[in-house]
Amino acid sequence: MDSAQDPFIADELLKCSRCGYCLSTCPTYRVTRDERFVARGRNELVRQVCEGQMGVLEELRDPLFECLLCGACSETCFGSVSTDEIMVRAREAWHQEHGQPRVQCLIFDQLLPDPQRMTRLMRLLSMGKRSGLSELAHRLGALRMISPTLDKADGLAREMPRRFLRDRLPAMGFSREKRGGVPVWRRQPGLDEGASGPVVAYFIGCGTNYQLPAQGEAALRLLGMAGCELLVFDNCCCGLPPYSYGDRAAARRLISQNLATFAAVEFDYLVSECGSCSAFVKKWPSVIGTGPDGDIAASVAERTRDFTELLPDLPLPRPGATPSVRVTYHDPCHLVRSQCIVEQPRRLLSDVAGVEMLEMRESDWCCGGAGSYNLTHPELSEAILDRKMARVRESGADILATACPACVVQLSREESEHPPIPVLHVSEVICQSMGIEIERP
Ligand code: SF4
Ligand code: SF4
Known part of the structure; x- marks a missing residue:
């Protein structure tokens, strides 16, 4: 790790005044109470490496890789130090020294x-x-x-679907065709759905496709009802998993592969109901850098919307109010902080689904899912989840809604003496309120 070679790290480290405000909101510090597991301590370790006081030691693995990249510290921090981004680059350096599994x-x-x-x-x-x-x-x-x-x-994965989201497309009215030489699935809105909506390129995330297709199906059905012409590409992973683990080269390869597909076809918006995918696609330009791919990435990112961000702007029939259903909402980090999406999902739940919204305390605290964090750090992840689920129960809600598959998986895994609470994507809550049947699991 060399701050001289990476001016970003040098600049960010310089902004950290070691004030310690981040101690109050860092989920890993709240559980461990260990200075190495908070932004101030993590940044200090990186600083020592950059200044040559120590090497990229094997012992740095836990402080670097146990960061959730949730961004809560940057929000609390007066200097808005991007500790999450520092961690990504420090992980890359750690892999260069010790190799990747x-x-x-x-x-x-x-x-x-x-x-x-x-x-x-x-x-x-x-x-x-x-x-x-x-x-x-x-x-x-x-x-x-x-x-x-x-x-x-x-x-x-308590259960896995019989049919993935891509398998369900023909039954949802999609047909296969070529656009700009690229094979796509296309669905023209029916006359009763209004045919003048935007052309939406729908990005199917891996978690949605393989594990939670019901939330993607719900989102696609609602976009279709709102009059959108829908295109589904043969996209690959958005690149967030390798990026988070510090493999920026692998992330760039995935981004370039996707850009080659998206550049060939015209559309108004690129939409995903996976908050992590939509957040990362918006970040593509900064990951891919300048050059021809950079221009395409900028154009795609500019037209990218999270599902919960676009749907409130589209005409949807309002069902009758269903206030007997009480719902609380968990803010995924990739929505609330990466994309500043706070009000829209709540508005969809109260105004479109017509449910009674009950706010929970610390709704924007990370649930401990953080991609595959619950696989790599199960104990810490579970301790963070315990705090979240206590807040959920405190709210008195019957349903827990959120907007990211990683959060749905994590929030559904609680094994305790408490009765389980159904965890649904916002799209599923709306479909339920409209009586739209979605195949599950
Ligand atoms: S990361 Fe920010 S909040 Fe934390 S010690 Fe540094 S300046 Fe303070
Ligand atoms: S990104 Fe999250 S887990 Fe990592 S240091 Fe900041 S608050 Fe803590």
Whole structure:
């Protein structure tokens, strides 16, 4: 790590006055009470490396990789120090020194860029899950022998869908065609849906497609009802997972692959109901840098909207009020901080779904999901989740709504003496209130 070579790190570290305000809102510090696990301490360690006081030691792994990248510290910080971004670059340096786990390289380089290979693997996992084979393998310890991460992932995915979101497109009125030489799924709005809406390129995130297709189906149905012409591309992963783990080169490759597809077709908006995908697509220009891809990334990012951001601006029939349903809302970090989306999902729930909204305390605190954080740091993730779920119960709500698949998975995993609370994406709550049936799981 060399701040002379990375002026961004040098500038950000300079802004940290070591005041300690970040101690009050950092979820990992609130659990560990350890200075190494808060922005001030993490930045201090990076500073010592940059100033040559120590090397990129193996021992730095926990402070660097146990950061949730939630951004809560930057919000509290007078200097708005981008600790999350410093962590990404420090992780990259750590990998350069100590290497990346092989399974991680395999996922980033072989699986995420290849949706067909990814789909084949997920079908196998889904079949194993639904037939009970994976449960047996888990009990016998076979999954752990293959990979401890795979074993934990299997435990987190309580159920896997029979049909992924892409499998459902034909039944939802999509047909296959070519646009600008690129194969797309296209759905023309019906006359009863109004045919003058915007052309929406819908970005299917990996979590939505393979694990929570119901929330994507709900979002697509609502966009169609609002008069949008819908295009679904054969996009690959948005690049956020490798980026978060500090593999910026792998993230750039995924972005470039997606840009080659999106550049060929005209559309008004690129939309995702996955708050993490929409946030990261908006960040593509800063990740990809300048050059021809940079211009395309800027053009795509400018037209990108989160589903909860675009839907309030579109005409949707208002169902009758359903105030007997009480809903509380968890703000995903990638919506509330990365995209400043706060009011829109709440407005959709109260005005469009017509439910009674109950605010919970600390609704914008990270739930501990943070992509695959619950796989890599299960104990810490669970402790952070405990605090969140206490707030949810305190609210008295019947349903917990949110807007990101990673949060849905995390918030649904609580195993406790308390009765479980249904966790739904905002799109699903709206569809429920309108009586629109969505295939699940
Ligand atoms: S990161 Fe910000 S809030 Fe935390 S110690 Fe540094 S200046 Fe203060
Ligand atoms: S990004 Fe989140 S977890 Fe990381 S230091 Fe900041 S507040 Fe703590």
